[in-house]
Amino acid sequence: MTSQNAARGFASLAVHAGQEFDPTTGAVIPPVHFSTTYAQDGIGGLHGGYEYGRSGNPTRTALQRQLAAIEGAAHAFSFSSGLAAEDTLLRAVLRPGDEVLLSNDVYGGTYRLISRVLAPWGIGLRIVDMSDLSAVAAALEERPARIVWVETPSNPLLRITDIAGLAALGHAAGALVVVDNTFASPALQQPLALGADVVVHSTTKYIGGHSDVVGGALVLNDDALAAEVGFLQFGVGAVSGPLDAWLTTRGIKTLDLRMQQHSRNAAAVAELLEGHDRVARVYYPGLPGHPGHELAARQMSAFGGIVSLELESGEAARRFAESTQLFQLAESLGGVESLVNYPDAMTHASVRGTELAVPEEVVRLSVGIETVDDLLADVEQALRV
Numbered sequence: 001m002t003s004q005n006a007a008r009g010f011a012s013l014a015v016h017a018g019q020e021f022d023p024t025t026g027a028v029i030p031p032v033h034f035s036t037t038y039a040q041d042g043i044g045g046l047h048g049g050y051e052y053g054r055s056g057n058p059t060r061t062a063l064q065r066q067l068a069a070i071e072g073a074a075h076a077f078s079f080s081s082g083l084a085a086e087d088t089l090l091r092a093v094l095r096p097g098d099e100v101l102l103s104n105d106v107y108g109g110t111y112r113l114i115s116r117v118l119a120p121w122g123i124g125l126r127i128v129d130m131s132d133l134s135a136v137a138a139a140l141e142e143r144p145a146r147i148v149w150v151e152t153p154s155n156p157l158l159r160i161t162d163i164a165g166l167a168a169l170g171h172a173a174g175a176l177v178v179v180d181n182t183f184a185s186p187a188l189q190q191p192l193a194l195g196a197d198v199v200v201h202s203t204t205k206y207i208g209g210h211s212d213v214v215g216g217a218l219v220l221n222d223d224a225l226a227a228e229v230g231f232l233q234f235g236v237g238a239v240s241g242p243l244d245a246w247l248t249t250r251g252i253k254t255l256d257l258r259m260q261q262h263s264r265n266a267a268a269v270a271e272l273l274e275g276h277d278r279v280a281r282v283y284y285p286g287l288p289g290h291p292g293h294e295l296a297a298r299q300m301s302a303f304g305g306i307v308s309l310e311l312e313s314g315e316a317a318r319r320f321a322e323s324t325q326l327f328q329l330a331e332s333l334g335g336v337e338s339l340v341n342y343p344d345a346m347t348h349a350s351v352r353g354t355e356l357a358v359p360e361e362v363v364r365l366s367v368g369i370e371t372v373d374d375l376l377a378d379v380e381q382a383l384r385v
């Protein structure tokens with residue numbers, strides 16, 4: 001990050017970092033570089049370090065600079081998916097016999113990656129409720145872990161973990177502290193500034209923001225770890241393609257605006273739900289009654305766009321999820337359009353029957369940036385069905 005970057009605000013960095021105009025044409029938007037290979041001035045005479053598309057691509061470099069700037073970090077790496085980013089980080093850090101301490105409400109794919117892909121290579125896994133730091137302390141006292149991995153807000157129950165407190169506990173036990181910042185995005189929460197070592201993103205969600213590109217990222221400060229991650233990104237090759245990188249870059253330019261509107265709309269939806277007699281419980285960290293409300297107010301600048309609700313039965317939850325009209329029934333989240341998801345049979349079907357199972361009465365809403373009255377009317381009519 002340049003000293004100029006350090007002085008600029010989030011929205012300015014999101015628009016400008018890595019986005020200098022093209023010096024050959026003056027094009028304000030840098031071109032998308034599709035070339036897989038780069039001409040050399042004599043053997044080894046590279047232009048700007050570019051040699052081959054897996055090792056480096058200018059469009060990917062631009063995105064990586066933009067990602068590092070908006071998380072206030074020294075290094076960022078862009079991958080073909082969130083899980084590819086996670087896999088690269090886990091393999092860069094872990095060795096057979098090491099253990100990961102995972103929060104009990106993480107993305108199902110993260111749990112699957114560790115428990116089913118990495119476990120056969122000798123990686124252990126323990127699960128703990130990280131919104132309870134005393135439980136984390138007890139787990140680390142019982143046995144050290146190489147990595148402490150948390151999602152906050154969590155998916156889909158919006159539990160809030162104290163990132164600074166977790167980082168202190170993790171570091172005292174010699175662990176690397178990883179925060180999956182997908183739900184908040186760097187517009188609302190900056191885990192590295194709170195003491196985390198690595199931020200993970202599924203850029204498929206809010207960062208891309210338009211449900212049209214799958215991608216992932218790792219953002220970190222430590223130079224030695226960055227060298228390991230960079231080596232594996234090159235050596236294994238799960239890089240983002242140029243068009244994917246460019247779409248993600250375009251998404252980031254409006255991230256700040258979008259997150260504010262997502263948060264405003266989600267707050268209105270959460271308030272409507274909270275006052276509704278058909279709704280048993282609302283999960284939204286912006287509501288004063290949410291157990292993590294005060295903590296979220298401290299470590300986030302707004303409460304985000306995800307709201308979960310609990311209805312009286314699994315059947316009522318399914319009926320609600322199938323009755324909205326503007327909220328489309330689909331997996332994923334974080335796009336400009338509102339989505340409804342029934343976790344038990346959709347996003348979280350792979351963790352059914354495990355410690356990460358989601359109650360069958362729960363529905364998750366990804367509240368988009370549409371006109372709020374239309375969203376409220378849609379939720380109301382679906383609750384009446």
Ligand SMILES: *Cc1c(COP(=O)(O)O)cnc(C)c1O
Binds near residue numbers: 082110183215216
């Ligand atoms: C979607 C998601 C992932 C996985 O990312 P992909 O881009 O789908 O591979 C990881 N963490 C969270 C919180 C997610 O929502």
